Amino acid sequence: MRVKLILPSLTEAHSPFFRPVKYSLFPPLGLATLAAYLDPDDAIVLQDEHVEPLELNDAPHLVVIQVYITSAYRAYAIADRYRAQGAHVCLGGLHVTSLPDEAARHADTIFLGPGEDTWPQFLADFRMDRPQPLYRSTQRSLLGAPPARRDLIKRQLYLVPNSIVVSRGCPHSCDFCYKEAFFQGGRSFYTQAVDDALAEIDRLPGRHLYFLDDHLFGNVRFASALFDGMRGMGRLWQAAGTLQSVLRSGLLERAVDAGLRSLFVGFETLSQQNLRAQGKTQNLDRDYTAATRRLHDLGVMVNASFVFGMDDDGPDVFARTVEWAVSQGIETATFHILTPYPGTALPPFSFASS
Ligand code: SF4
Structure with missing residues (x-):
């Protein structure tokens, strides 16, 4: 399975009035953590738009986008584009949890709250061809969680890798x-x-x-x-x-x-x-x-x-x-x-x- 994990850039990250260094501080650890639940033979690409241009001409089966309030419109545009190509698009993060109805209009599946319980459940459902439109986290634990896939992070692009x-x-x-x-x-x-x-x-x-x-x-x-x-x-x-x-x-x-x-x-x-x-x-x-x-x-x-x-x-x-x-x-x-x-x-x- 081809999986694309995307952190869209915050709107102000490209404004001349903000310092770019502020937006290349930390790598997207949350997405690297989700990647750890994927299978070894899945082809995974993780992209952070704050530090690199997004490659949007690829053809993943599954797209996962982390959404913040100030990147929401950008995230929705990317989601709409991939959905039009036939990819299954998942949206999650703070903004999706705050405004699920808005996010759901741009996603095949949305995630509310943290993903330690819902993400593995979704993956099992997706592989059996029965993904749900909404997963709401209720069981939370980091015990036994796999280590984040830091190998997917381009360390050299961050101030604080x-x-x-x-x-x-x-x-x-x-x-x-x-x-x-x-x-x-x-x-x-x-x-x-x-x-x-x-x-x-x-x-x-x-x-x-x-x-x-x-x-x-x-x-x-x-x-x-x-x-x-x-x-x-x-x-x-x-x-x-x-x-x-x-x-x-x-x-x-x-x-x-x-x-x-x-x-x-x-x-x-x-x-x-x-x-x-x-x-x-x-x-x-x-x-x-x-x-x-x-x-x-x-x-x-x-x-x-x-x-x-x-x-x-x-x-x-x-x-x-x-x-x-x-x-x-x-x-x-x-x-x-x-x-x-x-x-x-x-x-x-x-x-x-x-
Ligand atoms: S709830 Fe915790 S993290 Fe949030 S502002 Fe209060 S002390 Fe800080």
């Missing part, structure tokens, strides 16, 4: 976050077996790693065992964790001993009222300055995340937030616009009320 994900989701539930929408209907936080995660790290060449997990510290037992296992591997790495996990003593030190040098931390807002309104209770009454100092004292660079547009934000929120970040010596920051994606706990966007 050693990205890695050893868990799915997050134990928290913040109103603005994609997480609840994507993981509804099943578990929303689960991890690999520690030995599997360590084996995957061991297979990665070079020295630097970039964990893309939402919250690498979310399961203390798992994280402790992972960090202990990584000690002595000589790796240097970046990850994401909550403010709460930064302030908790013990685990952060173990991470640093294992090579943590940069942490993405969700500060989100300087307003307690905003935190309460968004259900970000793990940040309530936490000392942001102490968290930043603690990371710096341990030699960890801070990549701070902030969200603008919450109800307690006034016109001064931008300058105030940036000034605070600069005053703390925060090395890098990511600023997001609060966006009420379907399926999140935020009320639907309305121009009238905004």
Whole structure:
């Protein structure tokens, strides 16, 4: 069977106003993970439009497209083209889970939520010539999942080829976050077996790693065992964790001993009222300055995340937030616009009320 896995490029990736390097950071690990479930004699091509032009004149039997909100129109155009050629087209990802009816108009099969249970089921159905139009994930586990087919990734085209994900989701539930929408209907936080995660790290060449997990510290037992296992591997790495996990003593030190040098931390807002309104209770009454100092004292660079547009934000929120970040010596920051994606706990966007 000929299988084509495609990550269409985000609209802004080709805009002169955005830096291309931002869009060639990480390889499409999700698609490489799906590829691992295919048969050894399947002919698989994985293409990421952010780093290479797509070859659209081929003739795959099965096409799988990962869809983000900002690549949705591009994804649909590619899907329509392949369907017109007779390929069976599958769409999945965050945007498909948010707006399944829209995506279904461009697909033979759509996938809602993560794919560890539904993708193997679909493949079995497809090979028996009875694929379903919709697969909804309910049984979630990474235990026994095959390692991602990293051999399909063109490593040389990426700034950070050693990205890695050893868990799915997050134990928290913040109103603005994609997480609840994507993981509804099943578990929303689960991890690999520690030995599997360590084996995957061991297979990665070079020295630097970039964990893309939402919250690498979310399961203390798992994280402790992972960090202990990584000690002595000589790796240097970046990850994401909550403010709460930064302030908790013990685990952060173990991470640093294992090579943590940069942490993405969700500060989100300087307003307690905003935190309460968004259900970000793990940040309530936490000392942001102490968290930043603690990371710096341990030699960890801070990549701070902030969200603008919450109800307690006034016109001064931008300058105030940036000034605070600069005053703390925060090395890098990511600023997001609060966006009420379907399926999140935020009320639907309305121009009238905004
Ligand atoms: S802690 Fe972060 S990843 Fe977890 S639900 Fe909140 S915003 Fe999402």
